[in-house]
Amino acid sequence: xSEYRFTEIEKKWQAYWEEHQTFHAENDYTKPxxxxxxxxxxxxxxxLHIGHPRPYTAMDIVARKRRMEGYNVLFPMGWxxxxxxxxxxxxxxxxxxxxxxxxxxxxFKEQLKALGLSFDWQREVNTTDPDxxxxxxxxxxxxxxxxxxxxxEMAVNWCTSCKVVLANEEVVGGVCERCGGEVVRKVKSQxxxxxxxxxQRLLDDLAQVNYLDKIKVTQTNWIGHSTGAEVDFRTxxxxxLTVYTxxxxxxxxxxxxxxxPEHPMLETWKERLENMDEIRAYQEKAAHKSDFERTEMxxxxxxxxxxxxxxxxxxxxxxxxxxxxxxxxxxYGTGAIMAVPAHDTRDYDFAKVFDLPIIxxxxxxxxxxxxxxxxxxxxxxxxxxxxxxxVEEAKVKIKAWLTENGKGHEKDNYKLRDWVFSRQRYWGExxxxxxxxxxxxxxxxxxxxxxxxxxVESYMPTDNGESPLSTLESFINTTCPHCGSPAKRETDTMxxxxxxxxxxxxxCDPTNKECLASPEALRYWMxxxxxxxxxxxxxxxxxxxxxxxxFLYDIGSVPCVEPYMRRTSHGMILGEDNQxxxxxxxxxxxxxxxxxxxxxDTLRLYEMFIGDFEKTAPWxxxxxxxxxxxxxxxxxxxxxxxxxxxxxxxxxxxxxxxIRKVSQDIEQLKFNTAIAAMMALxxxxxxxxxxxxxxxxxxxxxxxxxxxxxxxxxxEQLGYxxxxxxxxxxxxxxxxKEDEVEIVVQVNGKLKVKLMxxxxxxxxxxxxxxxxxxxxxxxLVGKTLRKQIYIQNKLVNFVAN
RNA sequence: GCCGAUGUGAUGGAAUUGGCAGACGUGAUGGACUCAAAAUCCAUUCCUGGCAACAGGGUGCGGGUUCAAGUCCCGCCAUCGGCACCA
Numbered sequence: 001x002s003e004y005r006f007t008e009i010e011k012k013w014q015a016y017w018e019e020h021q022t023f024h025a026e027n028d029y030t031k032p033x034x035x036x037x038x039x040x041x042x043x044x045x046x047x048l049h050i051g052h053p054r055p056y057t058a059m060d061i062v063a064r065k066r067r068m069e070g071y072n073v074l075f076p077m078g079w080x081x082x083x084x085x086x087x088x089x090x091x092x093x094x095x096x097x098x099x100x101x102x103x104x105x106x107x108f109k110e111q112l113k114a115l116g117l118s119f120d121w122q123r124e125v126n127t128t129d130p131d132x133x134x135x136x137x138x139x140x141x142x143x144x145x146x147x148x149x150x151x152x153e154m155a156v157n158w159c160t161s162c163k164v165v166l167a168n169e170e171v172v173g174g175v176c177e178r179c180g181g182e183v184v185r186k187v188k189s190q191x192x193x194x195x196x197x198x199x200q201r202l203l204d205d206l207a208q209v210n211y212l213d214k215i216k217v218t219q220t221n222w223i224g225h226s227t228g229a230e231v232d233f234r235t236x237x238x239x240x241l242t243v244y245t246x247x248x249x250x251x252x253x254x255x256x257x258x259x260x261p262e263h264p265m266l267e268t269w270k271e272r273l274e275n276m277d278e279i280r281a282y283q284e285k286a287a288h289k290s291d292f293e294r295t296e297m298x299x300x301x302x303x304x305x306x307x308x309x310x311x312x313x314x315x316x317x318x319x320x321x322x323x324x325x326x327x328x329x330x331x332y333g334t335g336a337i338m339a340v341p342a343h344d345t346r347d348y349d350f351a352k353v354f355d356l357p358i359i360x361x362x363x364x365x366x367x368x369x370x371x372x373x374x375x376x377x378x379x380x381x382x383x384x385x386x387x388x389x390x391v392e393e394a395k396v397k398i399k400a401w402l403t404e405n406g407k408g409h410e411k412d413n414y415k416l417r418d419w420v421f422s423r424q425r426y427w428g429e430x431x432x433x434x435x436x437x438x439x440x441x442x443x444x445x446x447x448x449x450x451x452x453x454x455x456v457e458s459y460m461p462t463d464n465g466e467s468p469l470s471t472l473e474s475f476i477n478t479t480c481p482h483c484g485s486p487a488k489r490e491t492d493t494m495x496x497x498x499x500x501x502x503x504x505x506x507x508c509d510p511t512n513k514e515c516l517a518s519p520e521a522l523r524y525w526m527x528x529x530x531x532x533x534x535x536x537x538x539x540x541x542x543x544x545x546x547x548x549x550x551f552l553y554d555i556g557s558v559p560c561v562e563p564y565m566r567r568t569s570h571g572m573i574l575g576e577d578n579q580x581x582x583x584x585x586x587x588x589x590x591x592x593x594x595x596x597x598x599x600x601d602t603l604r605l606y607e608m609f610i611g612d613f614e615k616t617a618p619w620x621x622x623x624x625x626x627x628x629x630x631x632x633x634x635x636x637x638x639x640x641x642x643x644x645x646x647x648x649x650x651x652x653x654x655x656x657x658x659i660r661k662v663s664q665d666i667e668q669l670k671f672n673t674a675i676a677a678m679m680a681l682x683x684x685x686x687x688x689x690x691x692x693x694x695x696x697x698x699x700x701x702x703x704x705x706x707x708x709x710x711x712x713x714x715x716e717q718l719g720y721x722x723x724x725x726x727x728x729x730x731x732x733x734x735x736x737k738e739d740e741v742e743i744v745v746q747v748n749g750k751l752k753v754k755l756m757x758x759x760x761x762x763x764x765x766x767x768x769x770x771x772x773x774x775x776x777x778x779x780l781v782g783k784t785l786r787k788q789i790y791i792q793n794k795l796v797n798f799v800a801n
Numbered sequence: 802g803c804c805g806a807u808g809u810g811a812u813g814g815a816a817u818u819g820g821c822a823g824a825c826g827u828g829a830u831g832g833a834c835u836c837a838a839a840a841u842c843c844a845u846u847c848c849u850g851g852c853a854a855c856a857g858g859g860u861g862c863g864g865g866u867u868c869a870a871g872u873c874c875c876g877c878c879a880u881c882g883g884c885a886c887c888a
Contacts, residue, residue: 213805214805214806217804217805218804218805218883218884221803221804221805221883221884222883222884224887226887226888228888243888244887244888245888246887246888247888258888301886325886326886327886327888328886328888329886329887329888331887332887332888333887333888336888337888338888339888340888344888345802345886346886346888347888349886413887413888414887415884415887535882535883536882536883538883539883539884609813609814609825609826610813610814611813611814612814615806615807615814616881616882617813617814618813620812620813620826620827622812622827622828623812623813623826623827623828624827625826625827626825626826626827627826629826629841630825630826632840632841636841672813672814672815672825672826673814673815673816673824673825675825675826676814676815676824676825676826677824677825678825679825679826680824680825683825742821743821744820744821746820746821746868746869748868748869749868749869751821754821786868787868788868789820789868789869791820794817794820794821795820795821795869797820797868797869798868799868799869
């Protein structure tokens with residue numbers, strides 16, 4: 001027997017696959033297709049992380065199995081290459097980010113190839129390639145044309161020390177993640193995408209797709225749909241203050257109103273307000289607070305009562321005070337609420353601080369102690385025409401009353417906010433817009449795309465928080481595409497989420513110059529059949545890309561409503577100490593070293609065997625040896641080969657069962673138990689001391705998706721040809737059944753004996769047999785048999801006393 | 802606070818979805834091979850009692866349903882992840 005030289009073998013087959021372009025997906029539209037997708041990585045300077053191979057190998061296994069099942073498989077890879085770390089590295093080392101990106105990609109690609117992943121490298125995409133972001137920019141222009149991209153004054157996070165706008169993720173504990181400097185809110189004009197226009201469709205269409213339940217739940221919560229009503233309150237200023245509430249049934253219990261400190265009506269009332277100084281001071285305080293501080297302040301309710309303007313409860317004509325408080329957010333509903341302290345915990349807290357009346361309108365709790373918020377059990381009281389109704393009935397009745405009397409109407413609301421789409425950064429897609437004094441914002445003509453990034457002296461954001469592009473006169477100054485007057489370009493760039501919102505479409509037709517991908521290619525390949533990625537992308541990437549896809553569907557650019565048919569997710573790989581891997585903890589495992597020591601096949605196998613695919617799992621340097629041992633045993637099995645074709649009779653059942661188990665487990669992401677089944681089969685064959693050629697061949701095919709290099713090598717050595725060109729092995733359900741099965745006999749639920757009986761034996765055969773067993777008979781002596789339970793092929797239970 | 806998940810040997814994890822708890826792997830212990838080590842192979846390895854056959858207990862805790870519960874129901878506890886004043 002030759003030695004298992006994994007390094008040599010792996011290089012050999014990787015070269016073979018490259019030379020033969022084995023995994024290239026042809027645009028052969030007559031074959032059944034399968035589109036398997038993994039999230040394309042951000043090519044960081046650190047190279048591949050040990051966590052990357054887990055989802056990649058998983059989908060590689062599925063892709064390899066599907067090819068053997070006769071599908072035309074698209075399994076592509078690319079680079080989500082715009083982003084801050086590259087830009088920061090470029091700033092620090094005075095290298096152009098494009099060069100850094102190129103180097104990183106080369107490194108990543110080499111590492112991915114060393115894992116033997118069956119990607120179609122002819123379809124590689126790169127979000128920083130002008131031929132790619134041409135279409136990212138094109139999509140933005142279409143969004144603008146349909147009114148879904150707009151500019152808005154927005155509060156952003158501003159690091160007072162770095163003088164830079166920070167993403168929310170960069171603000172940790174109220175300070176700048178990098179320098180620890182104070183972060184304040186600063187108002188800037190930002191491009192926004194109107195994802196909220198698609199909120200209901202994003203919610204409804206979840207019913208059409210096969211996502212893990214927890215993913216659907218998270219998206220549903222993020223979209224945050226609620227049903228309620230808008231209610232109009234007249235004010236003593238003679239105008240109308242509209243609130244949104246999910247509990248219109250409690251309208252009789254509204255004893256005051258609260259509006260956000262940023263509410264625009266404060267300006268219209270300013271002549272009448274007697275305590276404007278106090279109001280201004282409160283507004284000032286709220287504006288300077290970061291989100292973090294606002295949350296901190298949540299413990300104690302603060303606010304200011306408006307003097308000079310009061311509101312009138314439409315249902316009973318009572319005059320009630322209006323407050324400003326930062327517990328009411330301008331960005332949700334109407335920025336104003338009716339406060340019902342008896343039935344809302346926040347209003348209750350506020351009422352206690354300001355000593356406001358608390359009127360019970362739903363009976364069932366103890367409002368002397370706390371707010372009663374239960375909608376299911378309460379009965380309406382102190383509510384005029386609503387008295388005696390249930391909460392649900394009252395909601396219906398009051399909504400009808402509001403509509404009839406012109407005091408309000410039913411209304412739905414969403415927590416989902418529009419997408420802040422501007423970044424004051426260099427390394428991103430330039431936003432292809434021009435500002436003209438006469439025409440306003442005008443998109444670049446499509447034939448001028450792509451709008452490339454100009455070379456700049458410095459990639460540093462400017463002192464005032466503008467993009468580095470803003471310092472470049474030659475870039476900024478242009479003419480209006482509409483009227484030809486001098487105009488200025490937008491200098492902000494797009495967020496990293498832009499390029500990743502449609503990359504799966506480009507894979508279908510990656511070099512198309514006329515459109516983002518040809519209709520034929522999209523009709524054939526889309527939707528993605530199976531998309532695996534991290535849970536951390538559930539609310540951002542996954543939602544953003546669904547939004548763009550629906551928009552592209554609406555303008556006729558894609559053929560399907562949803563981009564991904566099935567979405568699964570994997571758990572993170574932790575360090576040996578069960579902590580997240582990080583340089584500072586010193587628990588980082590380098591995949592290159594693992595490959596050098598054990599080989600890529602062992603690494604792949606171990607990452608799949610490490611535990612439940614969906615859960616996090618700690619890396620174990622000793623456990624990986626078990627996988628290496630298993631491969632060694634499979635390799636050494638060539639010495640156990642005996643002549644003769646077919647599976648031997650005594651192994652027939654186990655062979656068929658193993659094929660079934662592995663085939664089914666792969667589909668359900670249960671790679672760990674699939675591997676366990678193959679290990680068990682190998683143990684059986686070793687115990688037997690021999691393996692037939694057919695048995696070995698089947699084992700190699702089953703193992704191939706997991707350990708492609710070694711199995712190809714053995715397959716070739718055995719004279720079977722090229723493994724990945726073979727058909728996946730099949731099983732016969734009838735042959736998965738043993739002739740005889742072992743059943744358990746219990747007396748009063750306690751195991752007494754195990755019996756071998758014919759498969760599917762009838763009750764009237766088994767029960768007498770079980771009763772005759774000496775141990776069972778002994779246990780039943782002197783007792784009356786009350787009940788006998790027989791579960792076919794499983795167990796007998798005698799209940800007696 | 803809200804939403805979601807998880808809790809099984811020394812350890813990573815299995816358990817046909819209500820039917821033998823601990824598959825498969827790691828580690829450990831003993832043995833074989835070896836001058837020796839590594840590698841490999843064999844055996845044992847949930848706990849308690851017993852030389853043993855065997856008996857009893859056991860899936861975070863407390864109840865319940867059932868002939869039968871890791872699995873279902875009710876109430877707690879702990880850990881992890883996400884959201885966080887969303888009216």
